[in-house]
Amino acid sequence: MSWYALFVRTGKEDEVCENLKKLYEFFSPKDTYEVIVPKRGLYEYHEGKRAYVLRILFPSYVLIGTDQIVKLYEIMKNHKSSHIIRMLKNDSYFQEIDRKEIGLIIDLINQEGVIGISDVLVEEEKVNIIDGPLIHYKGIIKKINKRKGRAKIQVDFLNKQCFVDIAVRCLERHGEERIKNQISFC
Known part of the structure; x- marks a missing residue:
């Protein structure tokens, strides 16, 4: 299956996604x-309280996977939405x-299209991923902010490097030798 990107009005990504699914x-x-519409989980602070929120990974983009792009494009063109700006093209x-x-x-991403929370163990300058979507992708982590519970990761998209924050x-690890293997949450 090949994947393509559709450029849409910011804030209308989910609406366009649902309408396209119905049309197709x-x-x-x-x-x-x-x-x-890939999303990422993120911890944010509102009025002094920490909340887990979902944010769109690539604002203004809807991703379409298909082997019938011309046919699906014709369906989109014939049932034009005011929120769709254009299908990304190179050359013609x-x-x-x-x-x-x-x-x-x-x-x-998981079944719902969300990059969920990964558990990370940070010891000195070394990062160990214990669980979550980043478990096999340690190399894409560029920075960890323990206080905010965020990891800055590098994701290439449309031949460009994108740096996005996700929740971690x-x-x-407790410092005493006798309880060295116990792990607690920050």
């Missing part, structure tokens, strides 16, 4: 396709998202 289901039910054809780029994104749960 109605006009092309036998074709295989996926329409997603649709710009396919690089397999490595989309592979990382698909691996990181920072764990600490």
Whole structure:
């Protein structure tokens, strides 16, 4: 399956995604396709309280996975939405998202399209990922902010390096030798 990006009005990504799913289901039910708006979990502080919120990973983009892009594009064109700005193209054809780029994104997101929380153990300057979507992707972590519970990761998208924050749960090892293997939450 090849992946493509649709540029839409900011804040309308989920609405466009749901409308496209309905259109494709109605006009092309036998074709295989996926329409997603990847999101990331993030800890934010509002009025002194920490809250877990979801933010769009790439604002203004809806991702479409299909082997029938021309057919799906025709369906979109014939049922134009005021929120869709354009389909990304290179030269005169649709710009396919690089397999490595989309592979990382698909691996990181869960069934709901969200990059969830990873548990990390930070000892001195070393980061160990204990659990979560980052478990196999230590190399993309560029910075950890233990106080805010965030990791800055590098995700390549449309041949550009993007640095985004995602939620992490920072764990600490107790210092005493007899309880050295116990882990507690920050």
